[in-house]
Amino acid sequence: MTSPADSAVRPGVNETFVLNLGPQHPAAHGVLRVKMTMDGEYVMRAEPVIGYIHRMHEKMGENRTWAQFLPNTGRIDYLSALHYNHAYVAAVERALKIEVPRRAEFLRVITSEMNRISSHLVWWSAYLIDLGGLTPLLYAFDDREKLLDLLEAVTGSRLTYTYFRFGGVYNDVDEAFLRGTRQFVREFRPRLKMYRDLVTDNIILRKRLENIGPISAEQCRKYGATGPVIRGSGVAYDVRRAEPYSVYPELDFEIPTRPEGDSMARYLVHMAELEQSLRIIEQGLDRLPDGPVLGKVPRVLRPPAGDYCFAVEAARGRFMVRLVSDGKDIPYRVKLRTPSFSNLSLFEETSRGMILPDALALMGSLDLVIPDIDR
């Protein structure tokens, strides 16, 4: 392949045109808009235009009490709502020095990892739709429904959970949940193998993803890209290990990385993370202690003045909440550092010179959730 970027601009001849991809476009995963300057099918410049689903989460943080903001956290990245719950709840707990019972911590980890699986399944299926494979979606959603049944039983919701509370979790699990989760883990492993056989090893898929959109570790660092993106570039950065929280330090799991940095690497990291999440769930179920699920929490929350950060490894990468308190019962400032925002900021640089389908393959591999970008 000759590099298109070199031959694109001939003196005096401007054959580029602007392709406005989105905000309604099948590959936009919602309402992302990308202003693409194209030369034929080659992308000269792809400039994401965001804000089409800006929902004022940060402003709302300053308008509601500490507890009232909690439901918002389930709607920022709706696919990994529990991780976002976790970060916010834990940041407030950090500010107020609230102790969380161990059973609650384990439940948080178990449900978070289940949420990660369901999130990755949605990513996987949506990504394959991007690549023109329509059937995996149905299989992934089949599995996801089983997971959602379990999560719904304890959290009361299918998607936008508000399960975690300051000092623990809202609801204790019952025997049926534990049994069902074990069964799910048992049944999901063969499914993963099937996914690998039928989809991951497909020659068309491999050809479409290998060497597409390579991202270096250095680029990830400079742009602050985290999650499967940085792990697909060979850096084993995972907040669960870098800034250990909850009971993750006690659990035995690996951080899957791939050195290649291309879309296939990110794909494989996602798939490997599914297996690791299963491992974590199993260990969590094995070690789940008895006890209360909600600690002692003051009636009115007034964290002492100061700022408090808490970062978690959400399904898309590092999610950090930075709370600024002035000692009142309403947050002074809630900053949400969302992974998709940083991950997408890479796109303009890395997509230069690719052809359109490859650029979209790259975009899909970044695992974007648009409200997570726009907040």
Place this chain on the structure above:
Amino acid sequence: MNILTHEPYRLLLALVALLAFVGVNAMYLVLAERKGAGRFQRRPGPNEAGYGGWLQPVADVAKLLSKQLLVPPGTDTILFRLAPLIVLAPAMMCLAVVPFSDTLTARDVNFGLLMVFSFGSINVLAIMLSGWSSRNKYAIISAARVVSQNVAYEIPMLLVAITLLMITGTMDLNEIVRQQAGGFWHWNLFRVWVNPLMPVTFVIYFICMLAETNRAPFDMAEAESELVAGAFTEYAGMGFGVFFMAEYANIVLGSSLATVLFLGGWQSPFGVFSGVLWFLLKMYALVFTVIWVRWTFPRTQFYGLLNLSWKILIPISLFTLLLSSALLKLVHA
């Protein structure tokens, strides 16, 4: 009934029959595709409209017919309206020479193969027109893709056809079928003693057919996740419906041709009870495979698609051509 044997009336009747066949066939192939996709995807598929969903295509067509007609402002009005007509015509023309059975041919001509391939390539022109006249960037990109894709795949397809032409020695489709009488080992697909690469030729033909009809995994023209609806983005109602119909007509045509050229047409695989049913069975088996492929594989890359044609399929089909001509000259002379 004398009137029916008169040539112009007979042809007219045959064409009307073909039109009906193509229309109904497309309607129900869409249903089959949706039901089949449901089957592949562990869900029922359309089953509420009528018994088991059998009225679903009727509902779809009635809805499409009653949809508002629109020629978007700024388009090339004439071409925009012309494109859906042009896209269906060549498939109809080609089906006119396809021998559904010994006698069931709209027009039995002795240059059928030539006619099919020459009219078959008009199809791409129509998609190009629709893309060009739509005044939509996605449509133009799609049109450009379709042209390069069809040009690329026309060549190996024609090379395969020439190979067959040399082996059979005739362009008469009915004659080609007749040569394959007497059991499935006589089919061109299995005539490895004439050319050991015949199965390979068939595979090449099938791949080219997928590409020529713009079906997954080569559905660059209507690559939904990239180009919205490709060249048909601006078409609505029955204009869009006709493109859909043409797509299925082309699949049927491609499968029919594959049946005629490789699978013995209306010949029975066991040498007895030949007839139109065998033809339909073989053809629909191929159509089913096409649907099956679509719901199984992701889309290829565009340059991967072109590379496949220019770097793999064309050399192989050239080689089979050489091989069969050499074998004809040396062994079977």
Place this chain on the structure above:
Amino acid sequence: MNPTLDQLCEQFGRLVGTVPVPSKPPVPTASSSVGPALGLPVAASGEGRVAGPASESGAGLRPADQAAKMAAHPPPAPTGPIQKTDHAAKGYDLDVTVAPTQIVMAAEIMDRAGFGLDAITGVDWLAQEQMEVVYDYFHPTAPGRVAVRTRVPRARPEVPTIAAVFPGANWHERETHDFFGLVFAGHPDLSPFLLPEDATFHPLRKDYQP
């Protein structure tokens, strides 16, 4: 490559001037000595980046002079010192407050130490008539989280951009500009980002009225 927190403290100390520069006679060519001493390329404080009216410290000085002055006479630290914080209590390990003009150099220290940009945030301190800008950094391979913060007067909220050091800062700064009206001097494009294209308001300012 992975610096300890103490090393970072020392580097930042030299930057903000709270820790005295190791005893070393000042040499005439200030720019060439201070640059390496700070562990910074000299061009770091080039005109383009600190363009715009620098606030309290070193206003109106040419960059080289400014650096020299900073080394020789540490300016009165505009805000707090360098604090090592307890990660378990705060969520970060090092809390550095620098002058607005030193933001780029601070970013370069972080860049050299292998940190990645986490986020850029504004906080509007209406009562104090100040705007705080917080730069969060994370390290991809080593533990340690650093928050670098600076304060600018609310009337002229200007800080230099660090987009040249961390290209990822481009978006974060645009977003912060959207929300707070903070001007990042030298930023390539501060047009509305999350807000509609024609937005002129800055909703996260405490005095914002819709």
Place this chain on the structure above:
Amino acid sequence: MEAALDTSQIVKFAKLDDLLALSRANSLWPLTFGLACCAIEMMAAGGPRFDISRFGAEVFRPSPRQADVMIVAGTVNRKMAPAVKTLYDQMLEPKWVIAMGNCAISGGPFVFPGQYAVVEGVDKLFPVDVFIPGCPPRPEALLEGIMALEEKLTGKRRWPVVKPPQ
């Protein structure tokens, strides 16, 4: 005697309109248009468990020209509103709108005094036929919404309403 003979009791002529309405009701092609959380439930409604395709509504068309019903699944903010309006205008008659989820109905949880971004209900932009409450609505609710739209078209309900046990 002849005056008393009411042929409509013996022979029922399907009016073309009724037929068309029936056809349209059975062939509601939605626009591929997900905005936020509700879009995931919309996808789930297309999934194997709920399978929106049973009602012939799985043909998600990415081009507004070919779509019949626009499912506004998520929050519409002021930056997005012109685009949504354009999409509605680009759809061809007859067309319908389903407002899925609280955000599309009223702005949902994102309405508070001093909010600056969210359009408080898509009915401020164009007429809406069916409102589906929920945050997000379950896929069953979306199916119910589609059936409600069918009822609006044909005047008949496909299945009897299931009453919750008292």
